[in-house]
Amino acid sequence: MTDARVNLLGLTRPELEAWCIERGGKAFRARQLFQWIYKRAETDFGAMTDLAKDFRAQLAQEAEIRLPEIITRQDAADGTVKWMLKAGTGDGASQGIEMVYIPDAGRATLCISSQVGCAMDCSFCSTAQQGFNSNLSTAEIVGQVLLAQKELGFQAGDDRIISNVVLMGMGEPLANFRNVVPAMRILLDDLGLDFSRRRLTLSTSGLVPQIYKLAEESNVALAVSLHAPDDELRNELVPINRRHNIAELLEACWHYIDEQNGRSITFEYVMLDGVNDSPAQARALARLLKGKPAKVNLIPFNPFPGTKYRRSKPEVIKAFLDQVLKGGVMATVRRTRGDDIDAACGQLVGKVIDRTTVRMGAKRIATPVVSEPAVRAGLTS
């Protein structure tokens, strides 16, 4: 089923140049090819008319430009669109990931996934309930953006439709550093989709060593899932906190801003009724962030079947917001979008064959215990 052709969506421009040079081509041919793929969204080598015929034939034999396959598409009343896509190749199982398009006044955001499932085990997130299966490849991450553009009607010659990309779908992007960072490089490339660094946002639950590493290798905007103003509560909500506490996490954040000359970090804070939404907690949150390059984004909790949490009441969210602002920290409330199709934050699930038995919450280590052959043979569910 799988052939040996390389999916060029997984290659950064320098990698594509090296790949072409290895095959006797010239670097500028690779640049032309890169522009065909990203600027013109061409997936058929035969149509790339300014490339030599022989080179096109060689490309067709050895390479492909393969977008993820769509399993389902749902359109919400507010214009939000959610797609479930087939992910992971080779194990024969039908694995699903989700991506969401969120149009708004003046911007068009695409929320993409970085992993099939997630091992972080945050107690209020429905993706966590699925467990972790695998990392997405660079091609699968970049492919989501190209596929969304195509689905939204992009034609060669058009301006890019998606204005912002957020890595806030399924998965912990920094746990898939190896594939996520090159994917960001491809999206930033000015001969390609040419996103500005401020319009690409990576959201993390707080993998501290990887934040330091990211500061060396990338400069995209960073969002951090804080969700609690103290370690005791954050240990419960975001179990990675048991390994890297709030003080360590914030230090890594300020380092990132210094290194990258960034503007600020967005701290995401899910509003859970009676759990983290008191005025005292708002004041504590403001004390943590006051005077720092930080803004807070309050996310009304989005419920899912089986959850023990409830969304904070609107007036409580408003009061929390006011307290944070009064404490000297910029804050906003995230508008819930696409909730009629379960496309809101924390509702993305896909179909994940869980390979994790020990997740963060239980033992703080993610270990795939089900062997890949067992998964392949359909022995697990």
Ligand code: SAH
């Ligand atoms: N793993 C990354 C990105 C994924 S989620 C991270 O943790 O940042 C994007 C945001 O949605 C995160 O802030 C996450 O904590 C939040 N979220 C998860 N479940 C949610 C839910 N049920 N309701 C509202 N927000 C949720």
